[in-house]
Amino acid sequence: MNVYVGIQECEGRIIGSTSLKEKRRVIKSGISRIQHRFNLSVAEVGFQDDRQRTRLAMAGVGSSKKVVEQELRQALRLLEELDGLEILHAELSFV
Template identity: 65%
Template sequence: MVVAVLECRCRILGSTSLKDKRRAVKSGLSRIRSRLNLSVAEVGSQDDRQFADLAVAGVGSGSRVVEQELRQAQSLLESIEGLEIIDAEIAFL
C-alpha cells in the first residue's frame, strides 16, 4: 500500500475578498473530487485572501499510479482561472 500527499501553495489572482478566494479554491477542489479518486482540502492560509495551502491525498497499490493521479490533480489546479501554483511537492508516506 502506498500513501502520498501533494501539497500546493497557491496564489489567488485578483482576489479582493475571502469570497473571491473561496470561489477559486472551491472550483479546484470540486474538480479534483469529481474527476479523480483523491481526497482534497484547504489546509492553511484560510484567513488570507490572496494565498491558499491545499493538500491532495491518494492511496494505491503502486507508487507510480498514485503519483500519476496526484500530477493530474496538479494539472487540474493549474487550469483553474485565477489560481496560480507557487510551489508543489509530492511526499510519499
C-alpha cells in the same frame, strides 16, 4: 501487499481576489473538479484567512506507487490550469 499513500501539497496565489468570498469560490471550484475527476482527498490546509494565498493538500492511496503519483500529478495540472489560481510551489511525498 504494498500500500502507498501519496501527498501533494501546493501553495498558490489567488489572482485578483479582493475578498475571502472570491477566494473561496476559486478554491471550491478546484476542489470540486479534483474530487469529481480523481480518487483523491483534497482540502485547503493553510492560509484560510488570507484572501490571496492558499495551501492545498491532496492525498491518494493505492497499491501502485506509480498510479497514485500519476493521479496526484494530473490533479496538480488541473489546479495549474484553473482560472484565478497561480501555483507557486508544489511538493509530492509518500509516507
